[in-house]
């Protein structure tokens with residue numbers, strides 16, 4: 001079996017041992033983990049400060065704690081088809097030095113670290129619990145040597161990335177256009193960025209932590225359309241690949 005196919009199969013079979021990693025990391029039994037995963041989404045929405053943007057900045061840094069691990073884990077386990085399409089997408093583009101910005105529970109960073117096309121992955125996440133958890137997972141999966149964990153892009157001390165993965169993060173930032181400017185600065189002419197966004201709080205405010213302000217969103221699209229050009233891929237329509245314009 002080809003290495004890429006093996007990685008996808010491992011994700012579909014057991015999400016790269018996600019449940020065992022959670023039980024070890026959170027020191028809980030399977031039955032408690034299942035309850036934790038079931039309640040995750042509501043717990044997270046209830047914690048959120050609403051429309052106050054500076055509080056929203058602190059949300060992922062200070063407030064979420066273990067709740068966000070559970071929320072992301074429940075999502076990755078219940079949406080395996082979608083997540084495996086995003087893994088197929090990064091298999092098509094990822095190479096050499098990879099930045100995973102807002103890497104969450106590490107599915108994409110770990111899969112990239114397993115790829116022979118990737119030299120090193122820099123996992124950047126503002127949330128320390130996420131960084132510690134993915135570090136634990138990397139050790140368990142034997143890919144620690146190919147991963148570095150940082151709180152900010154600056155901490156990576158890398159000035160050019162060949163691939164940037166930023167999935168389901170931009171709608172969580174108070175100024176997503178500014179984040180695109182930063183990505184633009186650290187991409188070379190052949191670098192590829194994989195980005196998606198969901199600037200919507202949901203019909204019933206299921207995602208109170210998403211940015212949906214019209215001006216912020218318009219500024220984002222102005223920056224995207226002036227600084228980047230899309231590179232077509234046939235894999236999934238919600239996540240787009242870009243090079244510098």
Ligand SMILES: C[S@@+](CC[C@H](N)C(=O)[O-])C[C@H]1O[C@@H](n2cnc3c(N)ncnc32)[C@H](O)[C@@H]1O
Pocket residue numbers: 060061072101102103104105107124125126127130151166167168169172173
């Ligand atoms: C919805 S999760 C997405 C996780 C992962 N990319 C995925 O697709 O499963 C958003 C992630 O972005 C991180 N995040 C939010 N604001 C950030 C920031 N300013 N810098 C770095 N990470 C951030 C959060 O801690 C969280 O792990």
